[in-house]
Amino acid sequence: MPTYHYRCKSCDYDFTKQQSFTDDPITVCPECGKEQVRKVYSAVPIEFKGSGFYHTDKSK
Structure with missing residues (x-):
């Protein structure tokens, strides 16, 4: 499951949450x-x- 990063615009609280793709x-x-x-x-x-x-990896 992916982990999403959230932030509250009101109090600036930062947190992460593991959620399924289908979760709201x-x-x-x-x-x-x-x-x-x-x-x-x-x-x-x-x-x-x-x-x-890298350009140094090219064969000449």
């Missing part, structure tokens, strides 16, 4: 109880391994 997103803050919670999106790191990714 969380909208109520567990800290203050207001409906100000939004998902936080961030970039996914990419790691290139093996040969063929």
